[in-house]
Structures are given as structure tokens and as C-alpha cells.
Amino acid sequence: MKKKYRNPVGVCKYSGLLFITPFLAGFLLFTLYPFASSFILGLTEYDGIRQPEFTGFGNFRKMLGDSSFLNAAAVTLKYTAVLVPLKLIFSLLAALTLNMEIKGMGVYRTIFYIPSILGSNLAVVIMWQFLFTSDGLVNQLLELCGLAPVGWYGDSAHAMGIIVLLRLWEFGSAMIIFLNALRDIPCEYYEAAKVDGCGKIRSFFSITLPLLRNVIFLNLILQIIAAMQEFNAPYMITGGGPLKGTYTLGMLIYDEMFKYREMGYANALSWVMFTLIAAVVAAAFGFTKRHREDI
Amino acid sequence: MKKYILTAAAGCLASLSACGGNSAGFTPPDGTLDKCTLRFSWWGGDDRHEATLNAIELWNSKHPDITIVPEYGGWDGWTEKVGTQLSGGTEPDIMQINYDWLISFSSDGKGFYDLELLTDYLDLTQFDRDVLSFGEVGGVLNGVTVSVSGRGLFYNSETYKHFGAEYPKTWSELINLGEKFHKEDIYPLDVDIQSGGTAWYLAVVYVQQQTGRQFITIDGELGFTEDDIKEALDFYKKLEDGHVIRTIDMRTDEDGTAALYQSPEFIDGRVAGVLEWGSSVGKYEMTLSEGVLEAGPMLSDDSGKSGGWMIKPSLLYAISRNTKNPDEAAAFMDFMLNDTEAASLLGTTRGIPASRTAEESLEKSGRLTGLAQENDALLEQLDTMTISPYMELAQMKEYYNSAIEKVSYNAADSAEAAHEMYVSITEYLERIRK
Numbered sequence: 012m013k014k015k016y017r018n019p020v021g022v023c024k025y026s027g028l029l030f031i032t033p034f035l036a037g038f039l040l041f042t043l044y045p046f047a048s049s050f051i052l053g054l055t056e057y058d059g060i061r062q063p064e065f066t067g068f069g070n071f072r073k074m075l076g077d078s079s080f081l082n083a084a085a086v087t088l089k090y091t092a093v094l095v096p097l098k099l100i101f102s103l104l105a106a107l108t109l110n111m112e113i114k115g116m117g118v119y120r121t122i123f124y125i126p127s128i129l130g131s132n133l134a135v136v137i138m139w140q141f142l143f144t145s146d147g148l149v150n151q152l153l154e155l156c157g158l159a160p161v162g163w164y165g166d167s168a169h170a171m172g173i174i175v176l177l178r179l180w181e182f183g184s185a186m187i188i189f190l191n192a193l194r195d196i197p198c199e200y201y202e203a204a205k206v207d208g209c210g211k212i213r214s215f216f217s218i219t220l221p222l223l224r225n226v227i228f229l230n231l232i233l234q235i236i237a238a239m240q241e242f243n244a245p246y247m248i249t250g251g252g253p254l255k256g257t258y259t260l261g262m263l264i265y266d267e268m269f270k271y272r273e274m275g276y277a278n279a280l281s282w283v284m285f286t287l288i289a290a291v292v293a294a295a296f297g298f299t300k301r302h303r304e305d306i
Numbered sequence: 307m308k309k310y311i312l313t314a315a316a317g318c319l320a321s322l323s324a325c326g327g328n329s330a331g332f333t334p335p336d337g338t339l340d341k342c343t344l345r346f347s348w349w350g351g352d353d354r355h356e357a358t359l360n361a362i363e364l365w366n367s368k369h370p371d372i373t374i375v376p377e378y379g380g381w382d383g384w385t386e387k388v389g390t391q392l393s394g395g396t397e398p399d400i401m402q403i404n405y406d407w408l409i410s411f412s413s414d415g416k417g418f419y420d421l422e423l424l425t426d427y428l429d430l431t432q433f434d435r436d437v438l439s440f441g442e443v444g445g446v447l448n449g450v451t452v453s454v455s456g457r458g459l460f461y462n463s464e465t466y467k468h469f470g471a472e473y474p475k476t477w478s479e480l481i482n483l484g485e486k487f488h489k490e491d492i493y494p495l496d497v498d499i500q501s502g503g504t505a506w507y508l509a510v511v512y513v514q515q516q517t518g519r520q521f522i523t524i525d526g527e528l529g530f531t532e533d534d535i536k537e538a539l540d541f542y543k544k545l546e547d548g549h550v551i552r553t554i555d556m557r558t559d560e561d562g563t564a565a566l567y568q569s570p571e572f573i574d575g576r577v578a579g580v581l582e583w584g585s586s587v588g589k590y591e592m593t594l595s596e597g598v599l600e601a602g603p604m605l606s607d608d609s610g611k612s613g614g615w616m617i618k619p620s621l622l623y624a625i626s627r628n629t630k631n632p633d634e635a636a637a638f639m640d641f642m643l644n645d646t647e648a649a650s651l652l653g654t655t656r657g658i659p660a661s662r663t664a665e666e667s668l669e670k671s672g673r674l675t676g677l678a679q680e681n682d683a684l685l686e687q688l689d690t691m692t693i694s695p696y697m698e699l700a701q702m703k704e705y706y707n708s709a710i711e712k713v714s715y716n717a718a719d720s721a722e723a724a725h726e727m728y729v730s731i732t733e734y735l736e737r738i739r740k
Contacts (some may be wrong), residue, residue, distance in 0.1 A: 059393030060411055140562040146570075164562065165555035165715075244728075250500065250563040253555065254717055255708075269386035270700045272410065 014041065053279035058272045070279035082255050084261040084287065086171075090259060091291070094175050098234055099227065102182040107191035107219075120190070127183025136177070136247040143173050143248075164249060167256025174244045174257060183210040185230045192226040193219070228299055232292055237287045260284045335424055335632045339372065342631045344638060344739070345398035347377035351383040351567070351589025354655040361648045365641055372634050385700065392417070392458030399629040400639055401451070402656075403622050406698035408443050408736075409526075415446030422447045424636035432644050432661040440619040449622030450643060453657030455585040456617035456690060457507060458681035459602040462594065465492060465578035473602035477512060480605060484550035487578070495579035496566055497551050499707040504581040506706035507616075509538035510543075514691060517608060522694040522702075524619035525740045528731055536724035538715045546714060552577065554714040568595050584681030585620035585657030591677060601680035606689055617685055618693035620657045654678035696735060705730045 031216040053070055055063035074080045109120050129135045142148050150160035163169045200218050209217070220227075242261030245251055251258035264284065268277035348358060355378050362374045377398055385404065391397040392411050403411075403418075411417040421428060421441070426525050430438060433450065441449035461473050469487060474480040474494070483494040497504040501705045515602045520529040529668075530538075545551045552560070552571075561569040567590045571577045574705050579602070580590055591599045606612035623642065641648050649664035657678050659665045668674040696702065710725040712718040718726070 059389065059409075061413075061418060140564075144562055145556075145559040162555060162559045164558035248562065249558075252558065252711070254711055254715055266704075269389060271704075272389060272700075 042176040049278045049281055052275055053282050056273075057275040057278075059274050060272075066275065070276045071283070073276065074279070074283060079255070079258075079263060080260075080283075083258050083260045086256065086258055086286075087241070087260045087287075088259075088291075089241055090171060090174070090241060091235060093171070094178055094238050095231065095234045097175065098179055098182060098185060099230055101179055102185035102230070103189050103223075103227075105182055105186045106193055107215075109186070109190055110193045123186065124183040127181045129181075133247065136244060139173070139177050139244075140248045165253055167253055168256050170249045170253060173248055174241070175291060177244050177248070178238070178241075185234060188226060188230055189223065192223055196222050224302055228295075231295055231299070235291055235295060236288055239284070239291065260287075314642055319531050319609055323561070329576065332627060333630050333632055335426065335636070337426055337501070339369075339427070339634055339637055340631070341371040343373045343375060344400060344542075344629075344631060344635055345375045345377055346638065347388065347398040348402035349379055349381045349591065350402075350655070351380070351586065353588035353592055357652045357655040361642065361651045364647060364651060365638060369637075374629075374638060380565075395628050397626045397628070399626050399631060399635045400642075401624050401626065403449055403624045404698065405440070405618050405620075405622065406695040407624075408441070408448055408622075409695050410699065412443050412448050415442075415444035415448060417443075418448040418628065419627045419629065419632060419635075420446050420448070421450060421545070421625065421636070424625070424632055427633050427636040428640045429644050432663050434660075437619070438659045440625075441622050449619075449624040450639065451619035451660045452621040452623060452643065453585050453619070453660050453678075454617055455583050455620035455657040455678070455682065456582050456615060456685045457504065457583050458587075458604060458684060459495070460580050460582060460587055460590065460599050460677060460681075461494075461602045462575045462578040462598055462666065463600045464598055465575040466494075473600070474605060475603045476608055477605050478608055481544070481548045481550055484545070484548040488549040491576070492552065493552055493577045493579075495551055495581070496557070496572065496577040497545075497556060497581055498557065498566055499710050500563060500565070503707065505542060505551075505710045506538070506703075508581055508588050509542045509710075511605075511614045511616065512541045513538045513614070513615075515611055518613065520691050520694070522697045522735070524692060524694050526694060526696040526735050528728075528735055530728075532728040535709075536720050539709060539724055541719040542710055543713050543720065554711055566590075583620055583657070584678040584685075585654075587677045587681070588655055599677065601677050601684060604684050612690045614695045615685060615688050615690050617690045618695075619660075630731075648650040658682050697736075700736075701734055702731065 052063060054065060054067060056066050056069075057063035084201060105123060109123060143150075145160065145162065147163075149211045151161070153160055153302050163173055196219065200222075201214055204214050204218060218247065240261055242265060245257040245259055246262055246265070249257045251262050260280070261284075266281045267273045267280060346362070348354070350358075358378065359376060362376055363616060365372075365374055373556055383400045388401060388403075388407075389398060389411065393698070401467050408417075421430070428450070429452070430447075436631070437451050437454060438447065440454075441447055459473070466473065469483075469490075469492075471494075474483055480494065487494050496516075497508050498504050499607070512522060513519075513530065517530075517534055519531075519534060521534075523529050546553045560571050566572050566580060569577065572580070572590070573593050575594075575598075578588075583588060587599070604612060623639050625632060625639065629635050641660070642652070643661045644663045646663060646667035649659060649667040650673060652659075652664075653668065653673055654676055658674065659668065665674070705727050709718075709723040710721045713720055
């Protein structure tokens with residue numbers, strides 16, 4: 012006689028669905044609905060007060076001739092291209108350092124992670140702003156070293172440098188992911204390599220890096236997504252200046268939405284930003300396909 | 307599947323059609339004051355916050371049944387905050403509003419409560435008809451003017467004394483001071499393109515005085531020609547080159563994005579003058595020792611022509627059209643505008659009150675003094691122009707600031723920047739006047 016198995020939960024075949032209902036409801040209400048609404052609003056002219064007026068793809072066509080949008084897209088891509096590789100290298104180096112077996116390493120790891128917790132704190136962003144003013148600590152240190160002070164805010168490249176430095180300082184999250192992956196690499200590989208006369212640098216390039224491929228890729232994607240959505244730091248530190256040199260897509264969307272009350276256009280811009288991020292991530296997938304294992 | 311997607315899209319559309327913020331129901335006045343809690347919001351500096359909180363405390367002690375919950379902050383980001391509340395229909399019952407909000411949030415007069423319906427509790431007879439008309443949109447009274455004010459010049463008396471300099475009376479005298487102060491790397495004045503947006507304002511005053519043309523007319527037409535705009539930009543550049551004001555590069559390097567009254571350069575007296583509303587100068591005054599900041603003359607040209615300076619309702623009070631307690635909101639608004647005790651607590655933190663009872667109360671108690679009063683007195687002697695609400699729109703400010711920044715950084719010459727600004731403003735005004 013064939014044995015009958017009961018559903019382990021013991022309710023009915025829909026009990027699983029019941030358990031995920033809170034998530035589904037939250038997802039539908041707070042993710043899918045705003046997502047779909049945003050697209051529909053992107054097809055309208057809407058100031059938040061009067062009824063939205065359907066304009067088809069007018070907002071998207073407007074973008075093609077909008078110098079603010081083209082500038083913001085270029086600034087965002089430039090910022091991403093500068094920040095992401097630097098942050099990956101920096102966090103990997105930090106992870107390698109903190110992977111050493113020395114006494115009190117737990118404390119060091121905590122200390123290194125603190126900036127990531129503080130980084131998005133408004134007070135830290137304001138502190139950062141004052142570090143780079145003409146009489147700020149950074150210029151004072153430069154002068155102490157016999158170097159000329161730098162006009163940080165008056166030049167687009169310098170101003171972007173300030174924001175990149177702030178985000179680099181928050182390397183903790185990427186570092187933790189690297190550190191975790193490093194600790195998963197069996198010691199035997201390094202021991203065997205050492206027996207074969209392999210030096211530390213060779214071990215790094217022949218063992219560590221290849222085994223970190225997937226994690227590097229994961230960090231790459233996470234950092235690209237975060238960088239392309241940058242808003243807080245330029246908004247607070249440089250105000251997007253000088254001459255819109257640090258004016259990111261996030262800032263443009265905020266201004267169009269809340270300052271100029273072009274809410275239809277802002278929603279359309281959000282969709283373009285979403286598409287742009289998806290395209291960059293897809294390109295990253297494409298370029299790294301050969302070098303990573305399937306994940 | 308296709309059917310489900312279409313149904314979902316239709317659902318989104320249906321719910322979006324409810325967008326518009328003003329979806330909550332309109333509550334007519336019932337002629338009684340009931341127990342309730344009201345929200346009141348305003349922006350300002352610490353002097354205004356302190357005075358307003360004291361006035362609210364007085365109200366709460368006199369009307370224990372009607373509790374006022376304050377919501378306040380600085381000007382930066384305030385329009386965005388209240389705009390979002392208005393879009394979502396979650397705005398406070400009573401709001402301090404800016405002049406341009408009338409056209410941004412109530413272009414048809416339906417964005418705020420019609421205050422003519424609330425005269426049982428709101429005494430409008432204390433205001434001149436002209437002053438009341440500032441708050442009308444499409445024939446509907448949406449806001450009551452708290453004070454009428456204009457921007458004036460205020461100087462650090464200690465720095466000026468140090469140089470043995472008098473406050474300038476003409477533009478040429480101001481420019482000459484640049485050279486004099488330059489020796490010690492001090493600036494006689496400062497204007498900005500950030501929260502204050504005073505850089506373009508000063509240039510506009512200069513050109514309006516020269517040409518007699520108003521930059522933007524009350525009904526939103528561009529009054530300046532492209533050449534006028536170029537002249538304004540050239541004038542701004544002349545101030546920078548003449549060391550009268552800091553360049554934008556220098557200003558941001560020294561202060562980041564901080565407001566001028568929070569700038570160490572201003573507090574130390576190295577920037578010795580500001581252009582500010584009489585109704586808001588208190589925040590500058592508070593950061594210096596008492597009596598250091600003094601009002602200076604409104605600048606005129608060498609032949610004594612002094613026009614071009616501007617006035618506007620510095621602030622208005624409005625009531626949410628979604629309020630459930632319009633009578634109570636009107637009673638509180640009346641208290642803030644006309645009550646003599648409240649007036650003495652509020653002083654001139656919102657400028658010289660437009661309400662006759664409030665002004666008389668301050669006069670009697672000898673409190674009608676200070677920078678706001680001096681500034682108003684100076685403006686009263688001039689043939690002023692009334693600022694168009696269109697001039698203050700955020701998008702318009704973006705056009706001014708962008709042009710000023712380009713000229714300051716030499717990223718464009720003044721003719722190029724003027725052309726771009728002229729075209730952008732013309733197109734924008736045409737679009738929003740529709």
C-alpha cells in the first residue's frame with residue numbers, strides 16, 4: 012500500500028502561500044505599486060497639485076534635448092567610473108590586511124568598519140564639508156607638509172574628489188564581503204604554494220584573486236548600483252557645484268520632483284536612471300563573463 | 307497573464323487619478339470654536355522660532371481647548387517639505403507661506419482656504435486693501451500678508467569703523483570701498499547664489515534703477531531685454547572683479563554650502579555687509595554682538611536716481627483647504643496677526659506687522675525699533691517696485707544662478723549667459739502662465 016505523506020506544516024497545500032502573504036502584500040503595496048505608478052506618472056505632466064495630464068512619451072523626448080539631464084548622466088557615469096574601481100581596490104587591500112592572524116584583530120576590524128556606519132550620517136557629511144574648506148583641516152595638513160592649499164570647492168575635479176574620498180572612507184561593507192570570502196579560501200592552497208616556492212605576490216595573483224572572482228563581481232555590482240544612485244553627499248557637500256560638476260542624476264530627480272515640481276518629468280527621469288543602472292550592470296555582466304564562474 | 311497586467315495598470319491609473327493632493331474634503335466654517343489640535347508651520351531663524359514658540363505658549367494658556375502643535379525649521383528645503391505635504395494633503399492647518407507659493411500651489415485660488423469665509427474669527431479690517439490684495443489669487447483671498455518688506459543693506463559697523471569708512475550711498479562709492487577693503491582682504495559686502503539668491507537680486511536692482519524697467523512684471527512677463535540681462539551680469543562681475551564681493555569660487559571654498567549668517571567669515575567681520583530682507587535680518591544680527599549690524603542707505607546712482615529697489619509681502623499666513631477646523635485655525639491666525647500681546651512677543655521677527663493693531667501695539671511699547679524698522683523706513687522714502695511672485699519661483703532662481711555662476715567662473719561671457727537666460731526665462735514664463 013502506498014504510504015500517504017502529510018504536508019509537514021500540517022495545514023493545507025496553500026499554507027506556504029499564507030506564510031509569505033505579509034511579504035507579498037508589502038511587496039505589492041510598497042514596491043510594485045509605486046514602481047508601476049512611477050512609470051505611468053512618467054507619461055504625464057504633473058505638479059503634485061493639479062490632476063496629472065497624459066503626455067505620452069513627451070517627458071522622455073524632452074530629456075534628449077535637456078542639457079541638465081545630459082550633464083547629470085555624464086557626471087553620474089564619471090563618478091561611478093572613478094569611485095567603483097578605487098573602492099574595490101581599497102576595500103580588498105583593507106580586507107587582506109585585516110585577514111592577518113594577529114592579536115586583537117577583532118578590534119581593528121570593528122574600527123575599520125565604523126566609518127561605514129557613520130558615513131551616511133548627516134553630521135559626518137557636514138563635518139566632511141568643513142574639513143575641505145579653505146581653512147579646513149585638510150588644507151592645514153597640506154600646509155604643514157609644505158604643500159600649497161587646494162581650492163577644493165572651486166574646481167569640478169576637486170569637488171568630485173571630496174565626494175569620492177567620503178565614499179572611499181566608507182569601505183567597510185565591501186571590505187566585510189571580501190574578508191568573508193578570504194577566510195573561506197582553504198589555508199592548504201597557500202601552504203602547498205609555499206612548498207612549491209611561490210612568493211606572497213604570486214600567491215595573491217594565482218590563488219587569492221581567482222578564488223575571489225565571484226565576490227569581486229558581487230561587490231562590483233553592489234558598488235555600481237550605489238554609486239549611480241548617489242545623492243546625499245553631493246547634495247550636502249557641494250550642492251552639485253561648481254558649474255554642475257557634481258550634479259548627479261539623483262540630485263536632478265530630487266530638484267525636478269520637489270523644487271521645480273515637475274513630477275511627471277522626475278518620474279520619467281527615475282525610469283531612465285533605472286534603465287541606465289540596469290544597462291551598466293548588464294554591461295558589467297557581459298565584460299566579466301569570461302572571468303567568473305556562474306553564480 | 308496579459309489580462310492581469312492590464313487590470314493592474316488600470317488599477318494604478320485609477321488610483322493615480324486621485325492624485326492632486328487636494329482630495330480631502332472641504333469643511334465649511336460652523337461659527338463655533340471647538341476643542342481641537344491644530345498644526346502651525348513656519349520657517350525662519352532662531353529669533354523667529356523663539357518668539358513664535360512664546361506666542362504659541364500664550365495662545366495655549368488663553369485657549370486650553372485649542373492646542374497648537376508647532377512645526378518649524380530653516381528656509382533651506384522648506385518649500386520642498388511643505389510642497390510635498392500639500393501634494394499629499396497632509397499639510398498643517400495654518401502655514402506661513404512665501405509669496406510665490408500662491409502661484410505654485412494655488413494658481414486657481416483653490417489651493418488654500420478662502421479666508422473671506424472666515425471673517426467671524428479673522429479680522430481683516432486691520433489691513434489696507436492693497437496689502438490684502440497681495441494674498442489674492444483669481445479673486446480668492448488665499449493668504450494674509452504678515453508684513454511688507456524689501457531687501458536692504460546691513461553692515462558690520464566695527465569693520466567699517468576699522469577702515470574709517472562710511473556706509474556707501476551710491477554704487478560708485480560701494481565699488482570704491484572694494485579697493486579700500488582689499489588691502490586687508492576684507493569685503494564690504496557679500497551676496498550669494500545659494501539659499502539667499504541675493505546676487506541676482508542686487509544686479510536686478512541696479513539695472514531697474516538705470517532703465518526704469520521691471521525685471522518681471524506682476525503678471526509674469528519678462529520686462530528686461532537681453533541687453534538688460536547682460537548689463538546685470540556685467541555689473542555682478544564688476545563687483546567681483548572690484549573686490550566688493552567674494553567670487554563664487556572663494557565663497558564656496560571658505561564656507562562650503564553654509565548660509566552666510568553661519569559663515570565664519572561673516573561672524574569674524576571679514577565679510578562686512580549683507581543684502582537681506584528686513585523681516586529676516588534678525589538671524590544675522592544674532593550671530594554678531596549686539597548693535598554691531600547696522601542698516602545702510604539704499605544705493606542710488608551718482609545723479610541721485612534711487613528707484614529700482616523692491617518690496618513684497620515678506621510672508622503670508624494661509625489656512626489649509628483640507629483643515630477640519632477652519633474657525634479655530636482662523637482664530638489662531640487672527641491671534642498671530644492682530645493680538646496685541648502676541649504682537650509684543652513676536653516683535654519684528656517677521657518684519658513690521660502689516661496689521662494696524664499689531665503695529666500700534668509695538669509702537670506704544672517702544673518696540674517698533676531695530677533693523678527691520680530702519681530698513682522699512684529707508685524703503686518708504688523710495689519709489690519702490692513690487693516684486694513679481696514669478697521672480698521667486700525655484701526654476702527662475704536656477705536660471706539666474708546658473709548664469710551668474712557661469713560668468714563668475716568665466717565659463718561663459720556675459721552676452722552668452724544673458725542669451726541663454728533670456729531664452730530659458732521667456733520659454734518658462736510662457737509655459738507656466740498658461
